Amino acid sequence: ETGVTQSPTHLIKTRGQQVTLRCSSQSGHNTVSWYQQALGQGPQFIFQYYREEENGRGNFPPRFSGLQFPNYSSELNVNALELDDSALYLCASRAGTGGLGEQYFGPGTRLTVT
């Protein structure tokens, strides 16, 4: 069974640029959530995708957007990058949308905005 994978591992971008981060969910999982984790802080929920539609969103501006594909993999897109967007971006997958049950996290993508 393959776990959650994310790419790239590290990324450096300049303020104002756009970035796309990718996530492959664990086999059999149809729900993907994205989190932002600043240094020394706990992860913050960005949004969740289920069956290719966003069905939950945290307090992040519209320049954070996402996609989920028929194979349940997902992308996180961030436009007009700001210095404060520098963080570890985590993807988590699970089966179904129920609040119970564990979510399986990937290793994350470390984004640095200069």
Place this chain on the structure above:
Amino acid sequence: LAKTTQPISMDSYEGQEVNITCSHNNIATNDYITWYQQFPSQGPRFIIQGYKTKVTNEVASLFIPADRKSSTLSLPRVSLSDTAVYYCLVGDGSSNTGKLIFGQGTTLQVKP
């Protein structure tokens, strides 16, 4: 959503039992309590989840008193590899958004 409060850091020695307590005074009837573990440069990993009384699995136990306003994660006989950040989360089990609310967590340092 109920807010959680945990100690920022704890120290222990190998072989000891570690208990990390989390306060969640405003927990709602539908809320469950979940603990995650995170190592540096890795994503969080689910440890245990419970609603009331006691839950035990192969890695930890979770104690929840009757009023459910707090919970205690118990790690038996810790080793150096248990050094990590531990997060206590409280959330509605009936919610379909999957939103996990993480606090700052407790950094556990296990010493030899």
